[in-house]
Amino acid sequence: MIxxxxxxxxxxxxxxxxxxxxxxxxxxxxxxHIFAVSLSGRAPATAGFVSFFPLDFTIENYQxxxxxxxxxxxxxISVARxxxxxxxxxxxxxxxxxxxxKTPRVFKGRNLFMWFFVFAMLFDGGLIPSFLVVxxxxxxxxxxxxxxxxxxxxxxxxxxxxxxxxxxxxxxxSALIDGASHWKVLWFIYIPLSLPAIATLTLxxxxxxxxxxxxxxxxxxxxxxxxxxxxxxxxxxELDLTNVGIDPRDLQRLSDRAIRGxxxxxxxxxxxxxxxxxxxxxxxxxxxxxxKE
Amino acid sequence: MNKKLPRDASNLKxxxxxxxxxxxxxxxxxxxxxxxxxxxxxxxxxGDIPAELHPGxxxxxxxxxxNLPPIPEGMPVDPPVTITGSRRGPWEFADxxxxxxxxxxxxxxxxxxxxxxxxxxxxDNEEEVLQKYNLAIxxxxxxDFMETVPLQIYGELxxxxxVEDITDVWDAVAHPVWLKEAWxxxxxxxxxxxxxxxxxxxxxxxxxxxxxxxxxxxxxDWLDAVGMSxxxxxxxxxxxxxxxxxxxxxxxxxxxxIGIAAANNFVTWYSxxxxxxxxxxxxxxxxxxxxxxxxxxxxxxxxxxxxxxxLRQWYAEGIFARDFFTLRPPQxxxxxxxxxxxxxxxxxxxAALFGLPDSVTNDPSAxxxxxxxxxxxxxxxxxxxxxxxxxxxxxxxxxxxxxxxxLKQIGWWAELLQNPENRYHGFEGTDYYWRNxxxxxxxxxxxxDLASGYDGNKHIWGPPGTNxxxxxxxxxxxxxxxxxxxxxxxxxxxxxxxxxxxxxxxxELSVMWDDANVFAVDHxxxxxxxxxxxxxxxxxxxxxxxxxxxxxxxxxVNIVTGEASLDDFDSFVExxxxxxxxxxxxxxxxxxxxxI
Numbered sequence: 061m062i063x064x065x066x067x068x069x070x071x072x073x074x075x076x077x078x079x080x081x082x083x084x085x086x087x088x089x090x091x092x093h094i095f096a097v098s099l100s101g102r103a104p105a106t107a108g109f110v111s112f113f114p115l116d117f118t119i120e121n122y123q124x125x126x127x128x129x130x131x132x133x134x135x136x137i138s139v140a141r142x143x144x145x146x147x148x149x150x151x152x153x154x155x156x157x158x159x160x161x162k163t164p165r166v167f168k169g170r171n172l173f174m175w176f177f178v179f180a181m182l183f184d185g186g187l188i189p190s191f192l193v194v195x196x197x198x199x200x201x202x203x204x205x206x207x208x209x210x211x212x213x214x215x216x217x218x219x220x221x222x223x224x225x226x227x228x229x230x231x232x233x234s235a236l237i238d239g240a241s242h243w244k245v246l247w248f249i250y251i252p253l254s255l256p257a258i259a260t261l262t263l264x265x266x267x268x269x270x271x272x273x274x275x276x277x278x279x280x281x282x283x284x285x286x287x288x289x290x291x292x293x294x295x296x297x298e299l300d301l302t303n304v305g306i307d308p309r310d311l312q313r314l315s316d317r318a319i320r321g322x323x324x325x326x327x328x329x330x331x332x333x334x335x336x337x338x339x340x341x342x343x344x345x346x347x348x349x350x351x352k353e
Numbered sequence: 354m355n356k357k358l359p360r361d362a363s364n365l366k367x368x369x370x371x372x373x374x375x376x377x378x379x380x381x382x383x384x385x386x387x388x389x390x391x392x393x394x395x396x397x398x399x400g401d402i403p404a405e406l407h408p409g410x411x412x413x414x415x416x417x418x419x420n421l422p423p424i425p426e427g428m429p430v431d432p433p434v435t436i437t438g439s440r441r442g443p444w445e446f447a448d449x450x451x452x453x454x455x456x457x458x459x460x461x462x463x464x465x466x467x468x469x470x471x472x473x474x475x476x477d478n479e480e481e482v483l484q485k486y487n488l489a490i491x492x493x494x495x496x497d498f499m500e501t502v503p504l505q506i507y508g509e510l511x512x513x514x515x516v517e518d519i520t521d522v523w524d525a526v527a528h529p530v531w532l533k534e535a536w537x538x539x540x541x542x543x544x545x546x547x548x549x550x551x552x553x554x555x556x557x558x559x560x561x562x563x564x565x566x567x568x569x570x571x572x573x574d575w576l577d578a579v580g581m582s583x584x585x586x587x588x589x590x591x592x593x594x595x596x597x598x599x600x601x602x603x604x605x606x607x608x609x610x611i612g613i614a615a616a617n618n619f620v621t622w623y624s625x626x627x628x629x630x631x632x633x634x635x636x637x638x639x640x641x642x643x644x645x646x647x648x649x650x651x652x653x654x655x656x657x658x659x660x661x662x663x664l665r666q667w668y669a670e671g672i673f674a675r676d677f678f679t680l681r682p683p684q685x686x687x688x689x690x691x692x693x694x695x696x697x698x699x700x701x702x703x704a705a706l707f708g709l710p711d712s713v714t715n716d717p718s719a720x721x722x723x724x725x726x727x728x729x730x731x732x733x734x735x736x737x738x739x740x741x742x743x744x745x746x747x748x749x750x751x752x753x754x755x756x757x758x759x760l761k762q763i764g765w766w767a768e769l770l771q772n773p774e775n776r777y778h779g780f781e782g783t784d785y786y787w788r789n790x791x792x793x794x795x796x797x798x799x800x801x802d803l804a805s806g807y808d809g810n811k812h813i814w815g816p817p818g819t820n821x822x823x824x825x826x827x828x829x830x831x832x833x834x835x836x837x838x839x840x841x842x843x844x845x846x847x848x849x850x851x852x853x854x855x856x857x858x859x860x861e862l863s864v865m866w867d868d869a870n871v872f873a874v875d876h877x878x879x880x881x882x883x884x885x886x887x888x889x890x891x892x893x894x895x896x897x898x899x900x901x902x903x904x905x906x907x908x909x910v911n912i913v914t915g916e917a918s919l920d921d922f923d924s925f926v927e928x929x930x931x932x933x934x935x936x937x938x939x940x941x942x943x944x945x946x947x948x949i
Contacts, residue, residue: 104715109692188491195492277481278488281473284451294476 091328098122098321105318121322131323133284134291137203139330141287142269145207149265150258152212157220158246181214187278194279205279206272206287213268216261223257224250263338270331288327406460410781415851420775421464422768425526425761429466434755437472438498438817439485446783456780457819465762467755469817472496479503490515497753498817501558501745504546508889510748511549517749520553522756528764531771535826538562538741539878545887547746555748556763562827563877565622565701565739568869569727570709572696573720575602583724587632587663590727594672594697603694604716612672614685614698619909620737623682623708624689624698627737630660631882632729636737637909638902640886640941648885648945650938652905653926661922664913678910687711693719699726701739702869705862713862721862723869725876738881741827747817763817767825773836778852831874834867891940897933904928 092112097105101116109115125131156177164170184190190209199205227250235245251258276290286294402421409419446455452471462468473489473496475481486506489495495515502510510516527533536543536557543557569590571583576593579600584590594612597603603610614624620637621627630636633656640648651657667673674680674689689695690704691711698704705721712719728734749756769777779785826832841853849857859867890898908925911917 102714109715188488191488192492277484281485282452282471283474283476294481 094321094324097318098325100318100321102316102318105321121318122326124319125322125326130284130291131288131326134286134288135326137285138270138288140203141206142266144203145211145269146262146265148207148211149213149216149269150262153216153220153261154246154251154258156212156217157224158242158250160217161221161224177212177214177217181218191278200279200281201285206275207269209275213261213265216264220254220257220261223254227253259338263334266334267331292323292327402460402463406456406463408456408460408777408780413781413851415849415854417776417778417850417852419769419777422765422772422775424464425765428758428761429462429464430758431466433462433466433468434758435468435470436498436755436759437470437496439472439489439496439500440474441476441482441500450783456783461762461766464765465758467758467762495750497750497755498759499748499750500817501743502555502748504744504746504889507546507555507746507748511554515751516554517751517753517756518552518554519556519749519756519760522760523553526757526760526764528761528767531767531825532760532764535559535767535771538827539883542740542883542887543742545742546744547748555746558743558745558747559741559824559827560743561824561830562741563702563739563870563873564741565737566873566877566881567625567628567699567701567726567736568704568723568873569628569725570690570698570700570704570721570723572597572602573722574718575600575696576722578602583722584727585725587629587727587729590697591667591672594667595670597696598671602696605692605694609694611674611689611695612667612697614689614695614700615673615677616680616682616685617678618682618906621682623700623704624680624685625682625737626664626699628699628726628735629664630657631735631737631880632727632733633657633660634729634731634733634735634882635660636735636882636884637905639737639882639884640945641882642885647942648938650929650934650941651882653929653934658919658922661909661912662919665915665919668913669915673913678914691715702866702873705866705869709862709865721865723865723872725872726880734880735882736880738877738883740884740887759817763825766817766819770819771824771826771829771832773833773840776852828874831871834871838867885945886941888944891937891944893933893936893940898937901929901932901934901937904932 089112093110096112096114097110098121099114099117099119100110101118104110104115159167160170160174160177162170185193194200194205194209199208231249231253232245235249240248271289273287273289273293276285276287277293280286280290283291283294407419407421410416411418440452446452450456452474453469458469472494473485475485482501482503483506486499486502490506490509495510507516536559541548543559544553545557547553547555547557569584571593575597576582579593579596579602581589581593581596584593590613598610598612601608601610613626615626616624619626619630627636635651635654635656637652637657639651641651643649664673674695677685680688685695685698686700686704686708690698690700690708693712693716698708700708704723709721712721726734726736749759769775837853837856841849841857844853904925908917908921912919912921
C-alpha cells in the first residue's frame with residue numbers, strides 16, 4: 061500500500077516536473093528565438109531560416125540599434141520616466157496609505173477618503189476627457205503627461221495600507237508615548253518594517269512605467285517624444301500593404317526583422333536586470349498584507 | 354527618346370553643358386512646351402534667397418548647382434504667416450534641428466514666408482493616425498492643414514462641415530504643370546476622394562504609378578537549366594513552372610520546389626495571380642463596364658470559373674505550395690523567393706528590392722530576370738491596375754484663410770523636387786555627405802537609419818509639397834530614371850559630377866529595378882484592368898459586403914485546392930446574387946450612371 065502510494069506520488073511529481081519544464085521552455089522559446097534573430101544576418105533572418113541559433117552571426121544589428129538617435133532618445137525618455145515616475149508613485153503611495161491605514165477614530169473622515177479613492181480606481185474619465193485635461197494643463201509632450209495622470213496607483217495604495225495595518229500597534233503606541241510625531245512614526249517604524257511591500261510595489265510601478273505605451277501615443281503629439289514602448293510598437297506592428305501604396309520605407313520595415321529583434325532585446329534587458337534584485341522581496345511581499353485580522 | 358544624337362567628329366569636344374542641352378533636346382523641347390504658356394503668377398524673378406539656404410553643392414570640385422524655380426507671385430509674404438499642420442513621421446534630424454526647423458523649413462520660410470508649426474504627428478500605424486485625428490476633432494483643435502487624413506476621418510469632417518472648399522483657390526493658383534497636369538491622369542481618377550459633388554474639398558494623396566503592377570519575375574539560371582526561354586503565354590508559363598518542379602531546382606529539401614509563388618489572396622501586392630485572371634480578361638473583386646455600359650462584378654463571371662479550373666489543375670500538379678492560401682505576401686517573398694524554393698513570382702517592379710536580394714544573398718548563383726505578363730488563350734494580356742491614389746486626403750480646416758499660400762508652396766516644391774532638370778538632390782550635410790578623397794557622394798549609407806526601420810532621408814521631413822507629404826506626379830520615379838538614362842548617361846565620364854556618377858550604373862538588381870520600373874509604367878495605362886467603382890462603399894456593401902467577400906475567398910480557395918468541386922462556383926454565384934449581390938450591383942450602377 062505504502063509503496064504504491066509512493067509510486068503514484070512519484071509519478072505525479074515526475075509528471076509535474078516534465079509539464080512545468082515543458083511549459084517553461086515554451087515561455088522561453090519566443091525570447092530565445094528573438095535573441096537568435098537579433099544576432100543573425102539580415103538575409104537568413106528575413107527568410108525565416110533562424111530558429112534558436114543565430115545564422116551568419118553578427119552584432120551589427122546591435123550596433124545599428126545603439127547608433128540610432130530615434131531609438132536612443134526614446135530609450136532615454138523611458139529611463140527618465142521610470143526613475144521619476146516610480147519615485148513619485150512610491151512617495152505618494154506611502155503618504156496616502158499611512159493615514160488610510162488608521163481607524164476612523166484616529167483619522168476622522170477616513171472612510172470618506174477611502175471611498176473617494178476606490179471610486180477613482182473603478183471609474184475613470186475615459187480617453188478624450190483625460191486628453192482634454194492633460195492638454196489644458198499644458199502637459200502635452202512633457203514627461204509630466206506620462207507620470208502625473210497615474211501618479212497615485214490606487215491598487216498599490218490598498219496593498220500598502222493593508223500591509224501597514226499588519227504592523228503591530230504596540231510599536232506605534234510606544235513611539236507615540238515617547239513623543240514621536242506621525243512623520244517620525246512613518247519614517248522610523250512603518251517604512252523599515254514594510255520594505256518587502258515597498259520593494260514589491262516599486263517593481264510593479266517600474267515595470268508598469270517601462271511597459272506603458274498607450275499614454276505615450278496619446279499625450280505625445282510629436283512622435284519625436286515617444287517613450288520606447290510606443291516607439292517600438294510603431295516599428296514592430298506588421299504592415300498590411302494590400303491597400304496602401306508601397307513606399308521603399310515600408311519595404312525596409314518589412315525586411316529588417318533582425319534589427320527589430322535587436323530592438324526588442326535591448327528594450328527587455330533593463331527590466332530583466334532589475335528583477336533578480338527585487339525577486340526575493342517580490343515573493344514574500346505579495347502575500348504579505350493579503351491576510352487581515 | 355533613347356537614340357544617341359550623331360556627333361560631328363570635326364567639332365571640339367562639347368562641354369558638359371552643351372552635351373546636356375544636346376542630348377536632352379527632346380526632354381528640353383517637352384519642358385519648353387510645358388512652360389511656354391505659364392500665367393504671370395509664376396513668372397516672377399528669383400528673389401533674394403541667401404546662398405547658405407540653397408540645396409546642392411555648387412562649390413565642391415565635382416558638385417552641381419540646384420536651380421530654384423521662380424518664386425510665386427506675392428511671396429515671400431510679409432509679415433510671415435504661421436500655419437499649423439499635422440505630419441507623418443518619424444524621421445531623424447541633423448543636430449539641433451527638429452521638425453519645425455530643418456534645411457527645408459528654413460528655405461521654405463525664405464521663399465514663401467510661411468512658418469510651419471507642428472500640431473501633431475504620427476507614424477504609419479493605421480490605428481495611431483485615427484487616434485490622433487479623433488483626439489484633434491474631440492478637442493476641437495483641427496490643424497490648418499491636415500496631412501493624409503484617413504477616409505473614415507475625412508467623411509466625419511465632411512459631415513460636420515469642418516473642411517474648407519478649395520475649388521476656387523485651386524483654379525486660381527494651383528501650379529498648371531506640377532499640380533493640375535500631374536493630377537489629370539486616368540479621367541480624373543486622382544480626384545476620386547478629394548472631389549465631392551464636383552467641389553474640391555482637399556488634395557489627393559498620390560503615390561508612384563504602376564507601383565503594384567505585376568511583372569513576371571523568373572529565375573534565368575533555372576530557365577537555362579531546363580533549356581527553356583521566358584514564357585509569353587499561359588501555356589508556356591505552365592510548362593516552365595512544371596519543368597522547374599519536375600527538375601526540383603529549389604535549394605530546400607528534396608521535392609520542395611514550388612512552381613509559382615502564390616499568397617492567401619489571388620489578387621494582392623506580391624506573388625499575385627492577377628495576371629492569370631487577366632489573361633481571361635477578368636479581375637476578381639473589380640467592377641468593369643459590360644457591353645451595355647453597366648458595371649458588372651467580375652468575380653461572378655463565367656470566365657472566373659475557367660481560370661479557377663486552370664488553377665485547380667495546376668495546384669493538383671504541385672505548381673503552387675500546398676499551403677499557399679495561408680501565406681501572407683511578405684511570407685512568400687522571404688519564405689519562397691528569398692529562400693530559393695520558388696523561381697517564378699508575379700510581383701511588382703520593387704521585387705528587385707524586396708525578396709530578390711534575399712534570394713541572391715542566400716544563393717549567390719541565383720540570376721533573376723523579368724518579362725511581360727503572359728497572354729491568355731485568346732491573346733488577352735491584362736493585370737490589375739494599381740491606382741496611385743491612396744485612400745486618404747490632404748485637407749484644410751474650415752475657415753482657414755491661407756489656402757492660396759499653401760497651394761503656391763506645394764506647387765513650388767513640387768516643381769523643384771520633381772523636375773529632374775532642377776538637379777535637386779537634397780542638402781549637403783544632412784541628405785548626403787561629401788567624401789573627401791575619392792570625391793564621391795555617399796548617397797545612402799551615411800544617413801540610412803536602419804534602426805528605426807526607415808530610410809532616414811531627412812529631406813522627407815519637408816513641409817507640405819515635399820516628398821514626405823506625397824508626390825504629385827505619379828510618374829516621378831520613372832521620369833528620374835529616364836532622365837538619368839537619356840541625359841546623364843550621355844555625359845562623357847570625365848565630365849560627370851559626383852552625383853551622376855553615383856547614380857549611373859549600380860549593381861545588377863538596382864539596374865533591374867530601374868528597368869522594371871520603366872517597363873511597368875510604360876504598360877501602366879494600357880494593360881491594367883481598372884476597378885471602375887471608385888467611391889465610398891454602398892449601403893448594402895457595408896451591411897453584407899464582408900460576408901460576401903469571405904464567401905468568395907473561401908469558395909475560390911476550396912475550388913483550387915480541390916476541397917470543393919468546380920461546379921460549386923455556380924452555387925456561389927447564385928448565393929452571391931441572392932445574398933445582396935444583385936442589390937449591390939443596382940447601387941453601384943446607380944452611382945456609375947449618376948457620374949456620367
